[in-house]
Amino acid sequence: DVKVTQSSRYLVKRTGEKVFLECVQDMDHENMFWYRQDPGLGLRLIYFSYDVKMKEKGDIPEGYSVSREKKERFSLILESASTNQTSMYLCASRLGQGAFFGQGTRLTVV
Amino acid sequence: DQQVKQNSPSLSVQEGRISILNCDYTNSMFDYFLWYKKYPAEGPTFLISISSIKDKNEDGRFTVFLNKSAKHLSLHIVPSQPGDSAVYFCAASGSGGGADGLTFGKGTHLIIQP
Numbered sequence: 001d002v003k004v005t006q007s008s009r010y011l012v013k014r015t016g017e018k019v020f021l022e023c024v025q026d027m028d029h030e031n032m033f034w035y036r037q038d039p040g041l042g043l044r045l046i047y048f049s050y051d052v053k054m055k056e057k058g059d060i061p062e063g064y065s066v067s068r069e070k071k072e073r074f075s076l077i078l079e080s081a082s083t084n085q086t087s088m089y090l091c092a093s094r095l096g097q098g099a100f101f102g103q104g105t106r107l108t109v110v
Numbered sequence: 111d112q113q114v115k116q117n118s119p120s121l122s123v124q125e126g127r128i129s130i131l132n133c134d135y136t137n138s139m140f141d142y143f144l145w146y147k148k149y150p151a152e153g154p155t156f157l158i159s160i161s162s163i164k165d166k167n168e169d170g171r172f173t174v175f176l177n178k179s180a181k182h183l184s185l186h187i188v189p190s191q192p193g194d195s196a197v198y199f200c201a202a203s204g205s206g207g208g209a210d211g212l213t214f215g216k217g218t219h220l221i222i223q224p
Contacts, residue, residue, distance in 0.1 A: 004153075033211050040119070042199060042216035043154070058211055090153055092212075097142045097161075097203060099212055101153035 003027070004093045006102035013109050019078040021105050023091030031094040032074035033058075034066065036087040037104075043090065049074055081109045113137045114202050116215035124223050129187040131218050133200030136181065140202040144212065145174060145185045148197045157198075158185070187220075195222045 007022035025032065033048040035058075045058030047066040055066050063085060067075040078085055086109045091102040115134045123129045133143075141162040146154035160167040160174045160183065167174050173186045187194055197219050201212040 006153075009151075035211075035214075037148075040216060042116075043201075043212075043214040045211040045213075048211050088151075094212075097144075097159065098156060099144070099201075100156065101146075104151065104153045106151065 004091055004100050004102040006089075006091050006105050008105050009103065011105060011107045013078075013081050013107065015082060015109055017078075017081045017109075019081050019107065019109075021076040021078075021089055021091075021107070023074045023076070023093075023102055024072050025074075025093035025100075026072065027093065027095065027100075028071065029093040029095045030071070032068065033092040033094065033099070034064075034074065034076045035090045035092065036060070037090055038087050046076065081107075083109050085109050111136070112215075113140075114200055114213050114215040116198075116200055116218050118218050119216070120219040120221065122221045122223055123190050125192060126189045129185075129190045129194065129220055129222070131185040131187075131198050131200075131220065133183045133185075133215055134181055135183075135202050137202070137204075137213075138181070139204045140213075142203040143174070143176060143183050144201045144203070145172075146199045146201060146214075147194075148199060148217070154199060190220075190222050192222050192224065195220060 034046045035043040049068040065077045089105045144159040145157040148154040197217045200215040
């Protein structure tokens with residue numbers, strides 16, 4: 001079974017802090033994604049990567065950046081956290097048509 | 111503009127009956143569709159998918175129907191069980207071979223009543 005692991009289940013950060021969310025997949029998938037989920041808005045794509053050191057903006061990239069130095073690891077970075085970035089963050093890994101998600105990180109920015 | 115729409119934010123169904131969740135899409139380039147189930151504080155888990163070359167796919171209690179001309183798909187769960195209570199997301203993908211992200215609907219919260 002594909003395993004996608006996010007480093008933290010719950011995080012509380014202060015406004016203005018730099019925040020790193022880490023995601024690791026163990027199935028050698030080339031494609032990895034970061035989504036955020038908010039009530040009434042569904043899952044929205046922030047950034048994705050189709051290869052090491054490659055990245056593409058999704059639908060809502062503002063305020064975020066990403067890093068993919070190794071195939072198995074895809075990091076989401078909040079350069080200066082703001083309260084409107086309080087959300088559930090979901091990492092996914094994809095090969096072909098299916099996509100597998102991590103357990104999610106509930107980030108609260110205070 | 112929403113490309114994948116789930117117009118029912120919630121649905122309540124009695125245990126043992128059929129649950130029908132609906133999804134509409136606008137982008138004719140979508141050719142693969144998936145349903146995910148999500149419990150609170152967990153990541154979505156894959157349920158069932160369908161390619162645009164098919165009109166039906168069945169897996170146990172779950173069946174997905176695709177009507178391409180109407181750009182509509184539905185998920186049928188029968189019989190519904192208490193553990194089916196969750197948020198269900200419809201997702202669509204183009205023919206990018208997996209390199210493009212999935213586009214999700216806003217979800218339908220299914221509540222199974224005992």
